[in-house]
Amino acid sequence: MNDAQGKGAGGDALARFVGVDKSYDGQTLAVRGLTLDVAKGEFLTLLGPSGSGKTTTLNMLAGFERPTRGTILLAGRPVDRLPPYQRNIGMVFQNYALFPHMTVADNVAFPLSVRGVAKGEIAQRVKRALATVQLEAFAGRRPTQLSGGQQQRIALARALVFEPSLVLMDEPLGALDKKLREQMQIEIKLLHERLGLTVVYVTHDQSEALTMSDRVAIFHDGEVEQLGQPDELYDRPRTPFVAGFIGENNLMVGTVASLAGGLARVMLAGGIEVMATPAGALAPGAQTVIAVRPEAIHIAASAGGENTMPAIVRSRIYLGDHQRLLTEISNRLVIRVKVPAATHAAQDAPILLSWPAADCLAFPSAGLADVTLNEEWTRS
Amino acid sequence: MLLSPYATLLDRVRVFALLAFCGVVLAFLVLPIFVPVPLSVNAEAFFTFPLAGFSWRWYDEVLNSTQWREAIWHSLVIAIGATLLSTTLGTLAAVGLNSPRLPARRAILAILMAPLVVPVVITAVGAYLFYARLGLASTFTGIILAHAGVGSPFVVVTVSASLTHFDDALFRAALICGARPLTAFRRVMLPLILPGVLSGAAFAFVGSFDELVISMFLASAQQRTLPMQMYVGLREHLSPAITAAATLMMSLSIVLLIVADRLRSRR
Ligand SMILES: Nc1ncnc2c1ncn2[C@@H]1O[C@H](COP(=O)(O)OP(=O)(O)OP(=O)(O)O)[C@@H](O)[C@H]1O
Numbered sequence: 001m002n003d004a005q006g007k008g009a010g011g012d013a014l015a016r017f018v019g020v021d022k023s024y025d026g027q028t029l030a031v032r033g034l035t036l037d038v039a040k041g042e043f044l045t046l047l048g049p050s051g052s053g054k055t056t057t058l059n060m061l062a063g064f065e066r067p068t069r070g071t072i073l074l075a076g077r078p079v080d081r082l083p084p085y086q087r088n089i090g091m092v093f094q095n096y097a098l099f100p101h102m103t104v105a106d107n108v109a110f111p112l113s114v115r116g117v118a119k120g121e122i123a124q125r126v127k128r129a130l131a132t133v134q135l136e137a138f139a140g141r142r143p144t145q146l147s148g149g150q151q152q153r154i155a156l157a158r159a160l161v162f163e164p165s166l167v168l169m170d171e172p173l174g175a176l177d178k179k180l181r182e183q184m185q186i187e188i189k190l191l192h193e194r195l196g197l198t199v200v201y202v203t204h205d206q207s208e209a210l211t212m213s214d215r216v217a218i219f220h221d222g223e224v225e226q227l228g229q230p231d232e233l234y235d236r237p238r239t240p241f242v243a244g245f246i247g248e249n250n251l252m253v254g255t256v257a258s259l260a261g262g263l264a265r266v267m268l269a270g271g272i273e274v275m276a277t278p279a280g281a282l283a284p285g286a287q288t289v290i291a292v293r294p295e296a297i298h299i300a301a302s303a304g305g306e307n308t309m310p311a312i313v314r315s316r317i318y319l320g321d322h323q324r325l326l327t328e329i330s331n332r333l334v335i336r337v338k339v340p341a342a343t344h345a346a347q348d349a350p351i352l353l354s355w356p357a358a359d360c361l362a363f364p365s366a367g368l369a370d371v372t373l374n375e376e377w378t379r380s
Numbered sequence: 381m382l383l384s385p386y387a388t389l390l391d392r393v394r395v396f397a398l399l400a401f402c403g404v405v406l407a408f409l410v411l412p413i414f415v416p417v418p419l420s421v422n423a424e425a426f427f428t429f430p431l432a433g434f435s436w437r438w439y440d441e442v443l444n445s446t447q448w449r450e451a452i453w454h455s456l457v458i459a460i461g462a463t464l465l466s467t468t469l470g471t472l473a474a475v476g477l478n479s480p481r482l483p484a485r486r487a488i489l490a491i492l493m494a495p496l497v498v499p500v501v502i503t504a505v506g507a508y509l510f511y512a513r514l515g516l517a518s519t520f521t522g523i524i525l526a527h528a529g530v531g532s533p534f535v536v537v538t539v540s541a542s543l544t545h546f547d548d549a550l551f552r553a554a555l556i557c558g559a560r561p562l563t564a565f566r567r568v569m570l571p572l573i574l575p576g577v578l579s580g581a582a583f584a585f586v587g588s589f590d591e592l593v594i595s596m597f598l599a600s601a602q603q604r605t606l607p608m609q610m611y612v613g614l615r616e617h618l619s620p621a622i623t624a625a626a627t628l629m630m631s632l633s634i635v636l637l638i639v640a641d642r643l644r645s646r647r
């Protein structure tokens with residue numbers, strides 16, 4: 001895991017975006033100021049909400065779209081004038097894009113036959129590629145005669161058969177059901193490790209991104225809001241958007257009262273005072289967004305500890321290994337709490353919530369667009 | 381089917397009137413087409429019913445006289461040439477028009493479709509005056525070019541219809557697999573839009589094979605086509621051989637249009 005960061009920062013970038021802008025209509029930017037390195041051998045995921053520019057980024061790398069500004073380099077060479085068919089990139093599309101008029105074997109053979117590889121060698125390599133995805137028995141079938149998961153594996157075989165330097169995947173598992181998706185995630189990850197592939201993967205499923213990737217780039221509104229390893233994004237988000245997008249977070253607006261000893265004293269609505277760790281430049285009097293994860297909150301036995309406040313249990317969801325509580329604090333905001341399954345918490349019972357200042361981040365609240373803040377409790 | 385279970389008398393009358401009307405329209409549309417068929421096997425040289433007896437003599441005349449055979453040959457050459465040309469150009473045009481990046485798509489489409497709405501006589505006169513300057517009047521090349529111009533819109537329409545069912549991701553997939561655009565077209569796009577291409581070709585062929593007005597303007601006796609031969613025959617010496625030729629032509633057209641329809645529904 002540790003070398004992933006080294007890879008990302010290192011000089012052996014396989015692909016590199018330098019100050020890339022992309023506009024389709026000449027007015028709005030679908031991708032803005034993108035500077036990003038893809039290291040050799042890494043699994044990099046582009047994660048973000050719908051319309052945030054992930055596909056656009058991938059399509060520019062593939063050569064389907066041209067940057068409006070900036071440069072893309074592949075293996076150190078600018079590729080502004082290099083068409084897709086000369087980039088030696090493998091790609092898996094969301095809806096597989098298998099050629100319906102060809103057999104499975106012909107689909108997988110296609111990249112080799114257009115490269116003029118000899119017939120005998122094609123047959124061998126197709127066989128090997130189909131074996132890699134465990135579908136040798138289906139060589140003679142048409143893609144339409146396969147299940148979704150099988151089609152996806154054929155698409156994978158077609159993208160890998162010519163041993164491309166880089167493999168792109170645009171929501172390759174989007175059309176599969178949950179179970180199959182998890183199985184394919186493991187298969188793709190194993191292939192990545194076994195074949196030493198460099199993968200740029202697009203998804204808007206954050207758990208998929210966290211489980212598969214060496215590094216994740218969080219896209220928001222055409223920009224990379226944060227780039228880092230999964231645990232880094234989870235533990236040290238740099239913006240309220242990332243904090244809310246990766247995992248679950250309680251997000252509340254407040255004002256910085258004072259800064260001392262590496263901590264910020266934040267006043268929330270209703271006069272609630274919270275100690276938090278600054279995650280950016282804060283100044284006294286400035287507005288801030290604090291974030292605290294449900295699992296960082298525990299039920300305290302007595303008042304007076306750090307960030308300890310009374311709350312009322314409004315709703316309780318039992319989930320087997322743990323339970324989730326929706327609690328209402330004195331300013332009527334709902335706080336989500338994750339507690340052990342054995343914790344006793346009755347409906348409408350008063351409890352004390354508490355969380356360490358180290359687990360509570362305070363962000364400069366520059367951009368609150370697409371940030372879902374905690375809401376007030378509404379009696380139904 | 382047209383009647384609800386609670387139909388009133390008025391409903392019944394209305395539905396009956398509708399059916400009767402449709403029947404009359406169909407009869408007026410279709411019956412004239414089939415009139416030559418019985419006449420073409422009439423033993424006598426009269427255009428009248430009842431028939432005098434059964435005979436293949438008019439088919440014999442059409443298929444064995446030099447004049448008719450030449451006309452059929454000319455028509456075939458012209459129709460095949462025009463079909464190849466309009467199918468190629470029409471397919472390319474449809475593929476180009478399918479790209480969202482093409483500027484002024486609607487204007488270009490309108491121009492390509494113009495032969496369908498401009499009266500044929502205008503097209504014919506225009507082609508004659510224009511081709512005469514270029515030395516293309518009274519040549520097979522000229523007639524083929526003019527027929528291709530009229531046939532292309534059919535191909536554009538049928539291929540465009542096929543393309544609406546073509547997933548652009550397939551073309552991109554072919555490109556990223558390493559196929560040059562022409563290879564991607566030939567190996568991925570063309571096989572998938574082939575039904576549209578072929579049915580467009582069938583329309584273009586029938587359109588050229590039946591065409592009279594443009595041929596009259598552009599062709600001299602050396603290029604006399606089958607429809608011209610029929611027309612001339614009709615004016616000069618009324619022979620039932622025309623009905624035999626008409627039946628043959630009609631059969632070919634019907635077969636081709638059925639093929640085209642099959643192809644389109646198969647997609
Ligand atoms: N071909 C196009 N023409 C015009 N605008 C486009 C085109 N493709 C994308 N856009 C716009 O660019 C922005 C980014 O789109 P993009 O497809 O890259 O988003 P995405 O992150 O892949 O979203 P999703 O998760 O929904 O696939 C969107 O606002 C979209 O409307």
Ligand SMILES: [Mg+2]
Pocket residue numbers: 054055056
């Ligand atoms: Mg997308």
